[in-house]
Amino acid sequence: MITIKSEREIELMRESGALTAQVLDLLEKEIKPGMSTKQLDSMAEAFIRDHSAVPSFLNYAPKGDPDVTPYPATLCVSINEEVVHGVPSIKRILKEGDIVSVDCGVYKGGYHGDAARTFVLGIIDEKVQKLVDVTSECLERGIAMAVEGNRLHDISSAIEDHARSFRFSVIENMVGHGIGSELHEDPAVPNYGRKNTGVRLVAGMTLAIEPMIALGRSRRAISKRGGWVAVTEDGKPSAHFEHTIVVRLGKAEVLTRTFLGR
Numbered sequence: 001m002i003t004i005k006s007e008r009e010i011e012l013m014r015e016s017g018a019l020t021a022q023v024l025d026l027l028e029k030e031i032k033p034g035m036s037t038k039q040l041d042s043m044a045e046a047f048i049r050d051h052s053a054v055p056s057f058l059n060y061a062p063k064g065d066p067d068v069t070p071y072p073a074t075l076c077v078s079i080n081e082e083v084v085h086g087v088p089s090i091k092r093i094l095k096e097g098d099i100v101s102v103d104c105g106v107y108k109g110g111y112h113g114d115a116a117r118t119f120v121l122g123i124i125d126e127k128v129q130k131l132v133d134v135t136s137e138c139l140e141r142g143i144a145m146a147v148e149g150n151r152l153h154d155i156s157s158a159i160e161d162h163a164r165s166f167r168f169s170v171i172e173n174m175v176g177h178g179i180g181s182e183l184h185e186d187p188a189v190p191n192y193g194r195k196n197t198g199v200r201l202v203a204g205m206t207l208a209i210e211p212m213i214a215l216g217r218s219r220r221a222i223s224k225r226g227g228w229v230a231v232t233e234d235g236k237p238s239a240h241f242e243h244t245i246v247v248r249l250g251k252a253e254v255l256t257r258t259f260l261g262r
């Protein structure tokens with residue numbers, strides 16, 4: 001069931017969204033080669049709790065999958081061939097040339113915000129830099145379609161078409177989602193699909209749009225039994241950007257945008 005949020009609910013989501021964006025701004029400022037992914041996680045958790053909020057992902061357990069243990073951290077930090085759900089660790093040290101997807105969820109006032117950015121450490125391969133830039137553009141193109149009167153897969157096809165025009169690969173088995181009082185609500189928001197199909201978008205729907213795009217040919221992200229992290233099938237790098245948005249008439253409202261303009 002897709003819920004339409006009232007302006008009162010959206011006001012609360014603006015607050016959790018803004019806080020989510022602030023966490024990513026903080027991490028963007030602090031992230032450096034030599035740090036562990038756990039250091040980023042501790043920073044994010046402290047910031048969130050200092051702002052009377054709770055990390056959305058911590059202890060999150062997907063419904064109906066007894067194989068997977070509850071998520072043990074505040075952030076997902078996914079490096080290079082890791083697509084999503086990299087679990088922070090003191091043993092995982094960032095290095096120059098890495099691309100690092102940092103995904104953060106914040107729960108405050110009864111509502112979630114969810115956003116991700118892929119950071120680039122130092123000088124990286126030109127092709128990989130292009131992947132990161134195009135994935136960010138895919139998100140913006142998806143958001144541009146999230147207006148009342150359009151249909152759900154207008155978002156999906158805009159993302160897919162842009163990625164494909166650079167011969168990048170869309171990860172198909174991981175999707176965006178509705179968001180609100182639950183982190184994952186209906187509908188699923190795929191990053192591929194045919195335009196002019198899917199449910200009709202209505203003002204007040206709140207969506208987390210999150211393209212995951214890879215070099216190479218992998219169309220799936222695979223995880224080991226019981227593990228969280230999901231990697232490309234061919235070990236090629238993958239990028240990931242995410243915003244929480246509200247469908248509006250004319251132009252979507254982005255709840256996780258910041259002063260950095262991201």
Ligand code: MF3
Pocket residue numbers: 056057058060071076085103104114115177208242
């Ligand atoms: N942004 C991701 C998602 O919406 C992160 C979820 S991590 C989890 O699926 F631990 F909460 F699952």
Ligand code: CO
Pocket residue numbers: 114176177208210242
């Ligand atoms: Co999400």
